[in-house]
Amino acid sequence: MKTENATPTDTVGGTGNGPPAPPDRNHDRARRAGRADLVAAAAGVLLVTAAVVVGHVIQNRDGSLRAQWPPLLASWDPHLGPGTPAALIMAVLVVAHGPALAARLPWRGLLTAAWAGSTAWVFSMALIDGWHRGVAKRLTTKHEYLRVIDRFEDIPATLRDFTNHIVIGEPGNWPAHIAGHPPGATLTFVWLDRIGLGGGAWAAVFCVVVGSSGVLAALITVRVLAGERLARRAAPFLVLAPAAVWAGVSADGYFAAVAAWSVALLALAATRRVRFPAVAAVGGGLLFGWTCYLSYGLGLMAAVLLAALVLARTARPVPWFLLGALVVPVAFTLAGFNWWTAYHLLVERYYQGAGGVRPYGYWVWANLACATLAAGLAAVAGLRRSAVAAPGAVRALRGGPPAASPEARLALLVLAALAALLAADLSGMSKAETERIWQPFLLWLLPATALLPRPGVRWWLAASAIPALLINHLLWTGW
Secondary structure (H helix, E strand, O other), rough: OOOOOOOHHHHHHHHOOOOOOOHHHHHHHHHHHHHHHHHHHHHHHHHHHHHHHHHHHHHHHHHEEEEEEEOOEEEEEEEOOOOHHHHHHHHHHHHHHHHHHHHHHHOOOOHHHHHHHHHHHEEEHHHOOOOHHHHHHHHHHHOOOHHHHHHHHHHHHHHHHHHOOOOOOOOOOOOOHHOOOOHHHHHHHHHHHHHHOHHHHHHHHHHHHHOOOHHHHHHHHHHHHHHHHHHHHHHHHHHOOOOOHHOOHHHHHHHHHHHHHHHHHHHHHHOOOOHHHHHHHHHHHHHHHHOOOOOOHHHHHHHHHHHHHHOOOOOOOHHHHHHHHHHHHHHHHHHHOHHHHHHHHHHHHHHHHHHHHHHHHHHHHHHHHHHHHHHOOHOOOOOHHHHHHHHHHHHHHHHHHHHHHHHHHHHHHHHHHHHHHHHHHHHHOOOOOHHHHHHHHOOOOOHHHHHHHOOOHHHHHHHHHHHHHHHHHEEEEEO
């Protein structure tokens, strides 16, 4: 049986069966696995390059991609800003000292440092674009939630009338982001306004601080399902996530955190690592219900939730989880908002706009290039190792010897998130902007970096940070 101290080459680079291999064989396996990691990263670079080249050809030919700098929704705009020094310092500090600190800090200290570090990284990246353009005004543009706060003076009446303003052409149709999401997203900012935290600056701070807490949820989940050692190894990569380019500031970072805490609470309940598992399960269900009313596509997070239950080998929390998950849908339905009606109207509006113009044949694979940029090359290499570990993990969970190693358990959790992402991709309802929209899924790809060997981990961290810094300084990323 594999123990918590098993080496990555024993479990991920090799077969994971039988006694440990002789040292020279382990060394050969490690070298082959390292070369395969580099090949996977190179494939990611080639995917991004192809998406850029092909995308520019298509966009220059007919403009059908509706993206000025495909595959990203961005435009060429080299610039520096007040966040530049802070972002560079954060990157250097995490690359140089992140792995060592993650290994030796007390667990609660690590969680505090990870939240603070992630928040600082996201804020510094946003401030590269300046305070007004990068932070305070981001959520006040014509497509954003804060533009309609005054239309929610009577919340019950607005909810009953919400679906009448989704389709383009209807009187007073909602701006793009309001129409494209269930009303829970907009209500978040309405409630912030009601408690005196109105305006773009407060909305931005809320999204960054709450969104960065998703790192804590991911670390807690990995710890209870795959062990503390792997959670610690993933921590620097979660802090220095390239997705910070788009998390600062967008509501999708907030959505990602809510979804992540739903998974974390269910994992804690399933493994009985909390004093009151039933309460944790209800809380996880409540957050999952809220997640589904923040974004229509986040019902796909059920794949990650199911993986948590499979890894814990129990369905005990399910009734409590479902009880919590019903609260938000019942409340919105009683208030007069019909989720299914709204979703079908959204599909109609999607094909009225850019969704009906953007070619599926390009975006179905270019979306994955966007995901590569937002998750980073280290995550791509980690996904390769996850794929290698998955078959043995499945056999172990089905009852065959040996028991699933921590690395294999982590691999299944990561691959469940990848499956959700691929389902979103194939749906055709995600054409472009996926570097932002898919943040709830991308967050769960990053723990795959824990499967990378410790020698060279700083190079992988640098490979995550440098492209993110270049994107934020060379492009103006919008949504």
